[in-house]
Amino acid sequence: MNKIIAAALAATLATGTAQAAKDTLSLGMVLEPPMLDPTGGAAAATREVVYQNVFEGLTRIDQNGQVVPALAKSWTISGDGLVYIFALHTEAKFHDGAAFDCSVVKFTYERAVAPDSTNAQKGLFEAIAKTECPDPATAVVTLKRPTARFLFNIGFSDTVMIGPASAAGNKTNPVGTGPYLFKRWVKGDRVELARNEAYWGAKPAIASVTFRFVADPSAAAAAMLAGDIDAFPLFPAPETLDQFRADKRFTVNIGTTAGKTILALNNARKPFDDVRVRRALAYAIDRKALVDALGNYGTPIGSHYVPGDVGYVDLTGAYPYDPAKAKALLAEAGIKPGFTMTLRLPPPPYARRGGEVIAAMLEQVGIVAKQEPIEWAQWLDQVFKPQTDYDATIIAHVEPGDLDVYARDFYYYNYKSDEYRATFKQYVETVDPAKQVTLLGDLQRILSRDEPNVYLYALAKVSVWKAGLRGMWPNQPVPANPIAGISWAE
Amino acid sequence: MKRLNLWIGAAISLCVLATALVALVWTPYPPAKLDILHKLAPTSAAHWLGTDPFGRDVLSMIMAGAQASLSVSVIAVGLGAGLGIPLGALAAARGGWVDDLVMRATDLAFAFPALLTAVMITALAGPGAGNAMLAIGIFNIPVFARVTRGAARPVWQREFILAARTSGRGDVAITLRHVLPNIAAILIVQATIQFALGIIAEAGLSYVGLGTQPPQPSWGRMLNDAQTFIYRAPLLAVFPGAAITLAVLGLNLLGDGLRDVLDPRLRRSR
Numbered sequence: 001m002n003k004i005i006a007a008a009l010a011a012t013l014a015t016g017t018a019q020a021a022k023d024t025l026s027l028g029m030v031l032e033p034p035m036l037d038p039t040g041g042a043a044a045a046t047r048e049v050v051y052q053n054v055f056e057g058l059t060r061i062d063q064n065g066q067v068v069p070a071l072a073k074s075w076t077i078s079g080d081g082l083v084y085i086f087a088l089h090t091e092a093k094f095h096d097g098a099a100f101d102c103s104v105v106k107f108t109y110e111r112a113v114a115p116d117s118t119n120a121q122k123g124l125f126e127a128i129a130k131t132e133c134p135d136p137a138t139a140v141v142t143l144k145r146p147t148a149r150f151l152f153n154i155g156f157s158d159t160v161m162i163g164p165a166s167a168a169g170n171k172t173n174p175v176g177t178g179p180y181l182f183k184r185w186v187k188g189d190r191v192e193l194a195r196n197e198a199y200w201g202a203k204p205a206i207a208s209v210t211f212r213f214v215a216d217p218s219a220a221a222a223a224m225l226a227g228d229i230d231a232f233p234l235f236p237a238p239e240t241l242d243q244f245r246a247d248k249r250f251t252v253n254i255g256t257t258a259g260k261t262i263l264a265l266n267n268a269r270k271p272f273d274d275v276r277v278r279r280a281l282a283y284a285i286d287r288k289a290l291v292d293a294l295g296n297y298g299t300p301i302g303s304h305y306v307p308g309d310v311g312y313v314d315l316t317g318a319y320p321y322d323p324a325k326a327k328a329l330l331a332e333a334g335i336k337p338g339f340t341m342t343l344r345l346p347p348p349p350y351a352r353r354g355g356e357v358i359a360a361m362l363e364q365v366g367i368v369a370k371q372e373p374i375e376w377a378q379w380l381d382q383v384f385k386p387q388t389d390y391d392a393t394i395i396a397h398v399e400p401g402d403l404d405v406y407a408r409d410f411y412y413y414n415y416k417s418d419e420y421r422a423t424f425k426q427y428v429e430t431v432d433p434a435k436q437v438t439l440l441g442d443l444q445r446i447l448s449r450d451e452p453n454v455y456l457y458a459l460a461k462v463s464v465w466k467a468g469l470r471g472m473w474p475n476q477p478v479p480a481n482p483i484a485g486i487s488w489a490e
Numbered sequence: 491m492k493r494l495n496l497w498i499g500a501a502i503s504l505c506v507l508a509t510a511l512v513a514l515v516w517t518p519y520p521p522a523k524l525d526i527l528h529k530l531a532p533t534s535a536a537h538w539l540g541t542d543p544f545g546r547d548v549l550s551m552i553m554a555g556a557q558a559s560l561s562v563s564v565i566a567v568g569l570g571a572g573l574g575i576p577l578g579a580l581a582a583a584r585g586g587w588v589d590d591l592v593m594r595a596t597d598l599a600f601a602f603p604a605l606l607t608a609v610m611i612t613a614l615a616g617p618g619a620g621n622a623m624l625a626i627g628i629f630n631i632p633v634f635a636r637v638t639r640g641a642a643r644p645v646w647q648r649e650f651i652l653a654a655r656t657s658g659r660g661d662v663a664i665t666l667r668h669v670l671p672n673i674a675a676i677l678i679v680q681a682t683i684q685f686a687l688g689i690i691a692e693a694g695l696s697y698v699g700l701g702t703q704p705p706q707p708s709w710g711r712m713l714n715d716a717q718t719f720i721y722r723a724p725l726l727a728v729f730p731g732a733a734i735t736l737a738v739l740g741l742n743l744l745g746d747g748l749r750d751v752l753d754p755r756l757r758r759s760r
Binding site (some may be wrong): 066218219221237240242243289292294295353355356357359360361365371372373 | 523529704706
């Protein structure tokens, strides 16, 4: 009750001062970050709060998914694609006053691959042979082999610059070089950031921002309608959008993300080691109907890649919805009607509600899919860890262009293909962009042929924000909510 | 007037029971069958109560949901009565430290908010109808123990018990032969009330995702699913809500009515 009164009071006060352009922002998110260090085993929610706000890398990914300079002013690449020379913005300072120079770059990159590193994306650093500092304003990074996406990789949230003195405390008190500095974190409720007045780059319009965590879809819709939250970049209740569209106070935007929603299969477990069974599952699931049922504006996909990614090939026609064919394949593989499998479902609606729809579709081809709801911690512990205790799970992978996971020695799908690994290696080591595109196509085709997982749809970015808010990212090429580009219309 | 309540309560309860039984063999559509082309259909001749966001027939889901509600509450009440009544009878028969022990244990159980603890149990043991039955059932044990003990104590003071004792019957035989028949009415009334509470508890647990799991429909989960559709399809929330209200109302009226009929002392004291 007190909260409501306080909110009403705040609203009254806010309208009183609304004549001067508003410079605060409250932004809604479904998931609360488990911690705030993007280099320490980050979850998407961590990245969505601190990446490009508190922390910056040498490069960054812009809203079109392109690499642009950040802490590196410019760079030159040697002819063989092995040596990158970065000119650094040494006028940048960490929020605790520590200087930014080449020693920080060296520290960050070495720390990420150290044995005790908990970085979730160690693979992004894997190609780095050494980092050298001829002078404080220049960093020379030498690679073991040419790496197609190196500049993209070092612009991702997990490769941001970390201060040697503040590294240990970043989980709860993140200290970066970014345009916003960390104010406080009220666990279970919100994270507050304030504008960094000493920022080296252009001064952002928004002076203070609050990330509010609202897990329940109907509470999220209610908070938007009540005006408590200014923007919800990944809005969890798409079924309420008609109401927001009809309301002049709001802007509704349907964009794209790099999120691939898949029915992940344990390829090491019988009968999912049999490609016929995996293909049968693909034929048994009507992707379009699934997206319609969930009403989440997803776009069907045919491999682990989304429209808009470099070199995307449309493979959605490879396994059209065909229950008869699915049954025939299952019979061929010796699977009897009534075969029981378990779907382990993490909390997001795409998994829980999607699981209901997929179970009903599998029932049509004689498969009993038991739905087992699990929490994120259990999912990470039981499905994602090397013991891979699962038959199938529904999950969205939000890392952009992560075709590398199928080439890893271990990834929880337990997919092992020498052909894929060889092709991936070839792709990584190719410097010619045209050849890269061809190889990217090959990779997608191998995945579609082997169908290690059933590829469902690309997650849409469904956003609602207050009319008058400018500069929100319409799409989500990487998990990020950069506040610096946002402002209120006069 | 009191009789009228009894008959209305009985009629509603019978309807709910009949619905659950019919749903065992027949529903208008298979309750888990998706028909995505016809999602969120309004009420019509084909779908009397419309369809949900996945195109499932709401009437069929409500019918099948009655099953989930009733089976969870029947077993939960059975568990509570099955363990609680013997405990209460034992406390009444023995008195002394046995009585103290049983009663303090029930005090302890009452100190925990029942639904909250049920949430804790299902969260720990894993969600599902089975664990929901167990969690709700556990909280019925002290209720039955207490009611049984309270009602049985005065019976033990009566002359015919003394007569039975002098003729050499043991505690168990006296309890079965003389005590329980005398307090049966109270227990039946209590069971009806617990039954209604069981339905609410099951709906509550399912609402937060800890009770009956998909694809088995459940009123509580239907309510939860309908929540974000409240602006587009408000009836989706109304129907399961009405089903819960009706079932609980019916059982409460039945319990009230039964108490008045079966327990003349209570009637006189009004």
